Amino acid sequence: MSVKVTDLTKIYGAQRAVDGISFEVNKGEVLGFLGPNGAGKSTTMKILTCFVPQSSGSALVCGYDTTTEPLEVTRKIGYLPESNPLYYDMYVKEYLEFMAGLHKLGKITKQRINEMIEVTGLTQERRKKVGQLSKGYKQRVGLAQAMLHNPEVLILDEPTSGLDPNQLVEIRSLIKQLGKDKTVIFSSHIMQEVQAVADRVIIINKGKIVADDSTEKLQSRVGNEIVVTAEFKQVVDLATLKSIKGVKSFDKLKDGKWSFTGEGNKDIREDIFNFAKEKNLTLLHLNKEEYSLEEVFKQLTR
Amino acid sequence: MYAIFKKEIQQFFSSLVGYVAIIVFLSLLGLFIWIFPDSNILDSRYASLDYFFDVAPYILCVLIPAVTMRSFAEEINTGTIELLSTRPVTEIQIILGKYFAALLLVLIAIIPTFIYFYTIYQLAAPVGNVDVGGVLGSYFGLIFLGAVFVSIGIFCSAITSNQIVAFIIGVFLCFFLYMSFGYIAQFSVFVGKNDYLVESLGLSSHYDAMGKGVVDSRDVIYFLSVISLFVLFTRTALSSRRW
Numbered sequence: 194m195s196v197k198v199t200d201l202t203k204i205y206g207a208q209r210a211v212d213g214i215s216f217e218v219n220k221g222e223v224l225g226f227l228g229p230n231g232a233g234k235s236t237t238m239k240i241l242t243c244f245v246p247q248s249s250g251s252a253l254v255c256g257y258d259t260t261t262e263p264l265e266v267t268r269k270i271g272y273l274p275e276s277n278p279l280y281y282d283m284y285v286k287e288y289l290e291f292m293a294g295l296h297k298l299g300k301i302t303k304q305r306i307n308e309m310i311e312v313t314g315l316t317q318e319r320r321k322k323v324g325q326l327s328k329g330y331k332q333r334v335g336l337a338q339a340m341l342h343n344p345e346v347l348i349l350d351e352p353t354s355g356l357d358p359n360q361l362v363e364i365r366s367l368i369k370q371l372g373k374d375k376t377v378i379f380s381s382h383i384m385q386e387v388q389a390v391a392d393r394v395i396i397i398n399k400g401k402i403v404a405d406d407s408t409e410k411l412q413s414r415v416g417n418e419i420v421v422t423a424e425f426k427q428v429v430d431l432a433t434l435k436s437i438k439g440v441k442s443f444d445k446l447k448d449g450k451w452s453f454t455g456e457g458n459k460d461i462r463e464d465i466f467n468f469a470k471e472k473n474l475t476l477l478h479l480n481k482e483e484y485s486l487e488e489v490f491k492q493l494t495r
Numbered sequence: 496m497y498a499i500f501k502k503e504i505q506q507f508f509s510s511l512v513g514y515v516a517i518i519v520f521l522s523l524l525g526l527f528i529w530i531f532p533d534s535n536i537l538d539s540r541y542a543s544l545d546y547f548f549d550v551a552p553y554i555l556c557v558l559i560p561a562v563t564m565r566s567f568a569e570e571i572n573t574g575t576i577e578l579l580s581t582r583p584v585t586e587i588q589i590i591l592g593k594y595f596a597a598l599l600l601v602l603i604a605i606i607p608t609f610i611y612f613y614t615i616y617q618l619a620a621p622v623g624n625v626d627v628g629g630v631l632g633s634y635f636g637l638i639f640l641g642a643v644f645v646s647i648g649i650f651c652s653a654i655t656s657n658q659i660v661a662f663i664i665g666v667f668l669c670f671f672l673y674m675s676f677g678y679i680a681q682f683s684v685f686v687g688k689n690d691y692l693v694e695s696l697g698l699s700s701h702y703d704a705m706g707k708g709v710v711d712s713r714d715v716i717y718f719l720s721v722i723s724l725f726v727l728f729t730r731t732a733l734s735s736r737r738w
Contacts, residue, residue: 242581245737267583274581278574280502282510294498295582338578 195220195346195376196241200250203236203400210236212400213250218393220345223372225391225408226380229494233400234380235275238350241378242272255345268296271344275351275380277335281324285315285334288323289341296342309337314363328355336364340371347371349379353386365390384490398494411489420482423465425449426475437461437468449477496584499592503566507600516562517604523554528611542619543626544612548633548706551608552673552699555601555637555644560665562600563648564658566593567729571656571736580737590729594649601641605634628708636705639718640698644669646725653732672721673698 196218203211211233218224226234239245241252243263251258257265280288286306293302310319313333318326323334332355339347352368353361369390371377381387387394388408396404396411404411428448435443439459444452455461462479469476507513527534528547536546570576579589612630619625651665652658676697680690694700698721701714 239577244577244580264583264585267581270581272581274574274577276574278578280575281573282506287505291498291502292578292582294501295579295584297498297583 194218194253195222195255196378197253198237198241198250199252201237201240201247201252202249203233203240203245204248209400211240211247214397214400214402215250216395216402216405218376218378220376221372221374222393223369223377223379223391225387225394226378226397227382227384227387227394227490228380228397229382232397232494234397235350237397238272238275238348238378238380241266241348242270243267268342269345271339271342271347273335273339273347273349273352277332279323279331279334279338282322284322285310285319285326288334289337292338292341298342305341305343309341312340312367313337329357329360332356332364333360336367344375346376347378349377351381352379353381353383361386396490396493403493404489419455419460421453421455421462421465422446422478422480422482423451423453423469423476424478425451425469426477429474433472434468437464439464496588496592499579499584499589500596503593503596504599507562507596512562512565513600513603516558516600517607520554520558520604521607524551524608524611536615542615542624544615544630544633545706547608547611548637551637552640552702555641556669556673557666558604559597559601559641559644560648560651560662560669563593563597563645564652564662564665566597566649567653567733568656568658568661571653572658576733576736586730586733587726590649590653590726590733594645594726597645597649598642601645602638605637605641626708629706632708632710633706635710636702636714639705639715640673640702643672643698643718643721643725646722646729647672650725650729650732653729673702676700 194217196216198217199215200213201211201215202209202213214233214237226237228234236245240247240259241254243259243266246260251260253259254266255269257269259266280291283291289306289309290302293306298305310316313336315330315333315337318330323331326334332352336349336352339349349368353364356364365386368377368379372390372392379390391408393407394404394411395402424447426449429451431443431445434440434451437453439456439461440453441456442454444454446452453461453465460481462481465479466476468474504513524547527550528536528544532538534546534550536543539546567576570579580586612625616623616625647668648661648665651668652661654664655661674697676694677699679685679697680694685693695717698718701717704711704714
């Protein structure tokens with residue numbers, strides 16, 4: 194078990210930022226942390242990295258307790274904080290050297306820094322000052338810093354914010370690749386990202402875990418109805434449509450465009466196609482709606 | 496700790512702060528003891544550095560908080576304190592790394608003033624007719640005083656994210672601890688009863704005692720205690736931010 198959180202609670206004044214959450218993450222697992230703003234994602238991460246002490250409950254990283262053995266925990270963890278704070282007046286290499294010094298990397302410092310610069314695609318920018326870099330490159334410096342000491346657990350708080358679409362793809366695949374032999378916990382509020390990268394998702398809302406499952410299972414959780422949209426060239430009225438079998442409800446979207454909800458989990462696309470053929474209607478578009486994580490998220494955090 | 500020490504030193508000398516502090520310290524002292532009419536040694540006709548050791552504490556009172564004001568305030572303000580706190584280093588290591596870096600800067604500023612001492616040593620008639628013991632004692636005192644001011648400055652920097660606030664509180668605390676106990680001891684409540692005790696709470700009485708050329712262990716222990724106290728205060732200030 195790489196990370197084990199039991200009954201973790203953090204109270205700020207009267208607010209329960211994290212409210213009795215428990216979860217475990219295994220080695221080699223990529224865990225996506227989803228939740229609306231202020232749900233307690235960052236607070237949980239700050240507790241795991243020993244930056245903030247919890248009010249009650251316990252958090253173990255590689256078997257070490259975050260409150261009593263912070264030095265061991267911080268040695269095992271690579272952390273990218275949410276706002277990605279960096280020393281803007283340092284050069285990229287200088288900054289990484291400083292971080293390597295804090296981890297006492299010693300002889301392997303140079304080699305690790307060069308590796309990280311290459312992995313994160315900073316080669317072109319390595320002689321610049323951190324403050325001169327664009328946001329995406331700053332984010333890469335933050336990632337390089339987090340992975341520098343080859344930690345067993347990576348905790349990344351919104352690692353892809355501020356990246357352009359190309360960088361986004363690169364960083365995502367990097368996280369996925371890292372997840373093969375490391376434990377990665379990352380937070381995000383982009384569903385597609387979590388869907389693409391994570392093996393498992395934890396959705397938290399108002400400090401509580403509302404879902405903890407694999408990405409596929411979460412999707413099927415709400416998707417037990419089949420909704421199909423169809424567009425006909427001709428105007429069709431409800432009375433004629435009623436002849437389609439196995440349809441529970443009809444919703445008119447536009448003149449020729451309708452949305453159908455099937456009975457049970459029967460795929461009604463075939464019936465709609467046969468109906469169009471029978472009535473000599475031209476079918477322009479036929480689509481089965483996929484329930485995405487977005488829908489799950491909306492339902493669970495409402 | 497060494498990594499932080501090194502980073503702080505690099506920051507001092509890559510951001511002008513270090514150079515400016517040293518140059519201002521040396522030029523102000525140089526002006527006072529060689530040029531300004533009322534205070535310069537050449538006109539006073541005495542081969543003594545007493546005036547130098549009278550003025551230096553006041554300059555340090557202002558300069559040291561200026562040097563230390565960014566040490567934690569900036570880290571808190573930009574959030575980089577989160578980077579430091581989530582590394583395998585203890586809070587005390589972070590504080591001491593910053594403390595010794597600032598102290599080194601103060602030492603680098605003080606060391607060139609040996610030239611003033613050497614000049615007076617040569618100017619004295621006969622050559623070398625200077626109270627060497629007194630001067631050396633005063634140097635020890637000045638370094639200890641600087642060490643205390645650094646601990647105060649770092650503490651003030653840890654209680655706020657605003658560098659200006661850290662600076663102002665730092666100057667006030669340095670000044671208060673240096674000067675005021677001598678005056679408080681003169682209140683009629685204390686006179687004749689425990690005025691000595693009250694006076695010895697302040698920095699100036701211990702600094703003056705060292706200036707006489709006697710490095711008394713009581714004075715050394717006093718200075719070291721004040722430094723440790725402020726280092727511990729700094730740690731409390733830092734951890735209280737996380738509660």
